[in-house]
Amino acid sequence: MNGRDGTRVVHAGLPAPEPGAPFLPGPVFAAPYHLDPAKGPGINGYGRSDNPTRRGLEAAIGELEGGSALAFASGQAAITGLLLATLRPGDAVMLPSDGYYAVRAFGESTLRGLGIRVVPVPTAGPYPSFAGVRLVLLETPSNPSLDVCDVRAVAGAAHAAGALVAVDNTTATPLGQRPLELGGDVVVASGTKGLTGHSDMLLGYVATNDDDLLTRLTVWRTQTGGIPGAFDAWLAHRSMATLDLRLARQTANAAAVATALAARSDVDAVRWPGLPADPSYRIATAQMRRIPGVVSFDLGSADRVVRFLTASALVFAATSFGGVHTTADRRAQWGDDTAPGFVRLSCGIEDTDDLLTDVSAALDQAYGHVP
Numbered sequence: 001m002n003g004r005d006g007t008r009v010v011h012a013g014l015p016a017p018e019p020g021a022p023f024l025p026g027p028v029f030a031a032p033y034h035l036d037p038a039k040g041p042g043i044n045g046y047g048r049s050d051n052p053t054r055r056g057l058e059a060a061i062g063e064l065e066g067g068s069a070l071a072f073a074s075g076q077a078a079i080t081g082l083l084l085a086t087l088r089p090g091d092a093v094m095l096p097s098d099g100y101y102a103v104r105a106f107g108e109s110t111l112r113g114l115g116i117r118v119v120p121v122p123t124a125g126p127y128p129s130f131a132g133v134r135l136v137l138l139e140t141p142s143n144p145s146l147d148v149c150d151v152r153a154v155a156g157a158a159h160a161a162g163a164l165v166a167v168d169n170t171t172a173t174p175l176g177q178r179p180l181e182l183g184g185d186v187v188v189a190s191g192t193k194g195l196t197g198h199s200d201m202l203l204g205y206v207a208t209n210d211d212d213l214l215t216r217l218t219v220w221r222t223q224t225g226g227i228p229g230a231f232d233a234w235l236a237h238r239s240m241a242t243l244d245l246r247l248a249r250q251t252a253n254a255a256a257v258a259t260a261l262a263a264r265s266d267v268d269a270v271r272w273p274g275l276p277a278d279p280s281y282r283i284a285t286a287q288m289r290r291i292p293g294v295v296s297f298d299l300g301s302a303d304r305v306v307r308f309l310t311a312s313a314l315v316f317a318a319t320s321f322g323g324v325h326t327t328a329d330r331r332a333q334w335g336d337d338t339a340p341g342f343v344r345l346s347c348g349i350e351d352t353d354d355l356l357t358d359v360s361a362a363l364d365q366a367y368g369h370v371p
């Protein structure tokens with residue numbers, strides 16, 4: 001479906017209208033399907049490889065990313081699937097040193113154990129030589145540092161050395177950034193976050209225009225079995241229709257909150273790639289179509305974060321991000337290499353003035369500015 005974002009997400013992956021049929025067909029729950037006794041398996045044989053609800057979701061994600069998509073049970077299932085389906089002993093892989101910690105942990109344990117050399121690189125660079133590197137995984141903006149890299153420039157240099165380039169599009173979502181158009185070979189993402197946006201499921205996907213890679217990943221997923229169930233696939237597809245609206249409010253809320261935090265003398269290290277003073281601003285605004293609703297800052301101590309979260313009526317203490325509810329997470333408690341008072345705040349879709357009032361009052365209480 002052509003059109004602008006709001007139109008594309010409402011229509012993405014829907015079947016052609018048919019009298020008497022629903023707009024989005026309900027979930028198909030099946031392990032085996034009836035087979036033609038003579039011909040054997042047709043389009044649907046067994047649920048691990050075939051499910052019409054999952055195919056509908058994949059059509060929708062593929063339309064938005066500009067490639068063919070495969071849905072996985074979680075972001076980690078998608079990312080580790082890509083790594084294990086493409087890397088062999090003796091290969092080198094570049095992973096973001098400031099990106100999602102579970103990917104780094106997987107590199108340090110499983111990949112190293114398989115004899116794969118892991119080269120950690122900060123998202124903002126500098127990038128070392130790509131010579132001998134099989135796969136470069138970028139995470140831009142990175143979670144939780146919110147650094148950004150120039151995908152076109154990194155992909156150009158990596159391709160010149162023969163490396164494959166994957167981009168984790170979790171934080172941006174396909175409406176915020178189109179990595180395949182920027183030169184990435186494959187997108188990986190957690191659909192758990194902004195894409196589905198209601199904090200009620202785990203989901204992952206890969207998207208690519210490389211047919212060989214798509215075949216390899218399809219075989220990988222069928223053999224290892226990391227598929228989302230039919231109900232989650234249907235719920236994800238249903239949730240994506242509001243992606244444009246949700247992102248618009250999240251971005252507006254993040255702009256307001258980041259500006260207010262940056263104006264306070266008692267809050268340090270405010271990061272939001274949409275703030276003109278932010279180190280990511282220049283590349284983010286040139287490369288991205290929207291700036292996501294995630295903001296980070298430092299309250300100086302773990303205790304002060306506890307006081308902030310206890311005082312706030314609207315900000316839920318929770319990990320993850322990109323949902324309709326505003327949440328905040330003290331990342332050091334999960335093992336991220338961040339200061340004890342570092343907070344990742346994910347703006348939801350609450351009314352902007354209500355959120356600003358609540359966050360400001362909770363910070364005042366955390367600092368003892370009010371009784």
Ligand SMILES: Cc1ncc(COP(=O)(O)O)c(C=O)c1O
Nearest residue numbers: 074075076100143170190192203
């Ligand atoms: C950037 C990024 N990639 C991947 C993942 C993993 O996704 P999931 O939790 O769906 O497995 C996360 C989870 O937070 C993430 O933030």
